[in-house]
Amino acid sequence: MSPTSSKRTANQRSDSVLSLRGISKTFGAVAALTGIDLDVAAGQVVAVVGDNGAGKSTLVKILSGVHPPDSGTITFGSREVEIPTPAAAHKLGIATVFQDLALCENLNVIQNLFLGQEVRPLRLNDVAMETRSWELLRQLSAKIPSVRVPVASLSGGQRQTVAIARSLLGDPKVIILDEPTAALGVAQTAEVLNLVERLRENGLGVIMISHNMADVKAVADTVAVLRLGRNNGVFDVSEVSAEDIIAAITGATDNVVSQRQSRRKEGSTS
């Protein structure tokens, strides 16, 4: 079933920033996650893939402090930690960019970046905030012409950039991107993938939830496959084919996707 040839041993890497061991979570009678292990190192992009209901979102929620896990340990840096609230995750240095981005369209880029953490609450320091905004955006080589325009006027890729830049404000060590390219066009997807690479260059650990094999192959270093709430293999992206990943996701080499591909091949040769 699960391809063991390229499967990595789950022993903890010495340089990992964030390690999960044996994370389980049940909702009522449903075991959403069972004994999940995951490691992220600084400067590493880990793609978490899986079918619908594989537990990807639950994993994100545990890491971002929305749901606490039922059992298992989370090690951040070298300490064992608990993440009971979103604020705790933020404080540790785990930033999450949710799929819907959570931006206020009526506010401009600066106002969105600093929302809830404005400089000088009783007499806002716009100058400091604008300077810092430009620093962040430059750091991401973002293509946003002006930070004084409302977010409503930005493209999908630019909004994703703003959301990612906002998550960088607290100098996080690990950043979680939930389906960052799901709603984007070809060019915008490429922009966001560039952005992910830049995060890696800046030494952050990146966890990227994705459905898109092409994106995963393009930027990830490691792919962790979830299937029905369990680990179903961790692969080195350079050594694995998209077919193998799909096989791990669906749990069979003979699956709908491969059948379809072989059908198409036959169709084109005949």
Next chain:
Amino acid sequence: MNVTTDRQDERLQSREGLRGAITDVVERARGGDLGVIPVVVGLIVIWTVLQILNPIFLSSANLVNLTMESAAVGIIALGIVCVLLVGQIDLSVGSVSGLSGAVLAVLFVSQGLPVWLAIGASVIMGAVIGWVYAQLFNRFGVPSFVITLAGLLAFLGLQLYVLGSKGSINLPFDSGLVNFAQLDFVPDWLSYCFAVIAAAALFASGFFHARERRRAGLSAKSLSTLVARSVALLVVLAFVVWYLGQTRGVGWMFVFFVALVLIMHYLLSRTKWGRAVYAVGGNVEAARRAGINVKAIYTSVFVLCSTFAAVGGILAAARLAAANQSSGSGDVNLNAIAAAVIGGTSLFGGRGTAFGALLGIIVIQSISSGLTLLNLDSSIRFVVTGVVLLLAVVVDSVARKSRTSHGRA
């Protein structure tokens, strides 16, 4: 040339100095970011028409009256701007203002309490009403529309109960409160001082802000723009003061209203609380995830709105020198909401300014005063006000479409 941090993108067109600033404004208006332009244009049209119909309309005496009439409902509209900004509504401001006037009159006249105590009690009562609304809204999730509709009826009943069988209580003419609302005018020299101070303050804040931005390597408004802006403000204010000074001058009550507008403008645009208000109106979920205490923001806004309604009610009672059963009823509610909307506050939340309340109420009061001068029935006044309100909302909708197509929504 040394390019500032925020001007490095080659797609940005650079516009320098005063000419550039004017071009920017024109461009923004074309893109549907109209700001106060529609209400100013509307005001000019309304004033021209009314002046043609009745030459007394733009006389100094009538305009002085207009400013004095604006203050009470204008303050209520200021509260409405706040609730509209978070995407909610308060329909009970009229009743609350009437109740507040009644409570004031009963405590001050019937019970013989000192006037400041009566005022304090009325204002606190307004704040408590807002707090109760907020609790109902936050805890039970009842739409603010329904809560305040219930409040509209309940507080109207309470107002009638408080006033008792007589139904009307006169305030003594020699009290400071009635004086403040009817007879207290700023001396001419002080009015001019206010105008100069306002222009100087505008220039100083702009100058220091620009200097700070230049030091941080950001683009800033040029000195010529700042000077032109301040001089324009000075000329306008000095003209207003001079013209109103031909008769009675500028009333302290109007100054009080403008001061409240300025305070609210500062709070909304320059504080963390103001940002949170706009954020809640734009996207509640995003605000919550950004760590904003959304419930506290709703509470603060409902309390502020009812408090302003109470203050407006006190001033209305003082202006009339009486509190009666019709105080705060009829068109007060709709005038306050119409003023906020005409002033550019969006009914859908997240867009609007404190100055909108000032401009909006002047439009509403102009129509009301102009039609009264023409000896027209209040039936026609209602119709005209309704049409103007509709027009304002249509302009807002068209501008929103234009903003979307120009990428400024």
